[in-house]
Amino acid sequence: MTAWLFDLGNTRLKFAPLHPDGSLGEVMAVAHDGTRFDAGWEQRLPARCEACSLSSVAAPALRGALLEALASRCGRVSIASTLARCDGVTIAYADPRRLGVDRFLALLAAHARGNGPSLVVGVGTALTVDLVDAQGRHRGGRIAPSPALMRQALHARTAQLPADGGSYAEFAADTADALVSGCEGAALALVERSREAAHALLGARPHLLLHGGGAPALAARLDGAEPAPSLVLEGLARWARMERIFA
Template identity: 70%
Template sequence: MSRWLFDLGNTRLKCAPLGDDGRVGPVHAIAHDGARFEAGLAAALPARFDEACIASVASVDLRVRLLDALASHCPRMSLACTRRRFEGLSIAYEHPARLGVDRFLALLGAHARGGGPALVVGVGTALTVDWLDANGRHRGGRIAPSPMLMRAALHARAAQLPDAGGRYVEFADDTDDALESGCTGAALALVERSLQTATAQAGATPRLLLHGGGGAALRAQLPQAIDAPTLVLEGLARWALAGAV
């Protein structure tokens, strides 16, 4: 059976084949404007395959567009959803549907990697931080604006403040650098505080797994971080292989 994995976010659609060995194949990242992505998707996909496994945090309209586009490529589609317990992972939320499926799958991917406790940090439109202990228990998390969204929000309220540019320094002597340093620094502080708290609770320093399109903005200041750009797709692969519906 040939399967493809699809992670539909607020700004990008990522897709990859699922190998016979259960590993995620080469990833195609397709930017979208919240409305269209069909041209990029058609170029990435084979004409036919057997099954599409989809995770989506995008709007219902965009999700329907993806399902419609995939209908001409494959006869079977499944949509991942958050489960309270799944393959040794248990989440902290009392109401599973309130935990975004991207966070759930990233936790599932982190758990499947093994290696003990982990702090899972996703940097996209939002900055998400989730604490996973060595027994596969999700101990809760945090959500904040990403540095990119902070810059956009400032620019929207004060147009003279640019929404991009500048470099990270500890104390800036230029407005562009001060904006970059402040917004990135706020995200770093949240990650570092979360890591400190998780370390105290675990009695050991968890792995810091970094994923999402905005991760590069934090990576240089987090030398201990492990780049995990396919973490959501890795969790989706576990979902697909388990035959979840």
């Protein structure tokens, strides 16, 4: 069976073939602005596949455009949703539907790696932090603006503050540098505080996994952080296997 996985986030569509052994093939990406994909995006999709699974946190109209494109290419399309229990992971939320499916799938992938407790950090439009213990229990998490969103918000309210640019420094001597240092520094502090709290709660230092477009900027300043750019797709593969989507 030819199977594909699609992860539609707030700024990019990522997709990859799923091999019979459960591993991912080459991951591809298409950008979008929240309302439409970049020009030529449909030509980058697989021409044909027997089945595919989709994870989406994007606007309904954008998801609808993708589903329409997939309907003519894929024999069967399934859409992932957050479950209270799946693949050894138990979600902390009383109403699992309120936990974003991207966070849910990232937790599945983190637990499946078998490294004990994990702190899963997503750096996209939002900064999300979730803790899963060695037994697969989700202990909850946090949501905050990402460094990029912080910059955009400051620029929107105070136009003379640049929306991008600058270099990180602990004590910056330039406005652009101070902005990137402050916004990234706030994210770093939240992650480190969460890691310390997780250590105190579990009695063990959690493995730190970073994913999302903004993760590389933080990874180098977080000791022991492991980049996991395809974590949501990995989790989508686990969900599809448990739900027997490609059986």
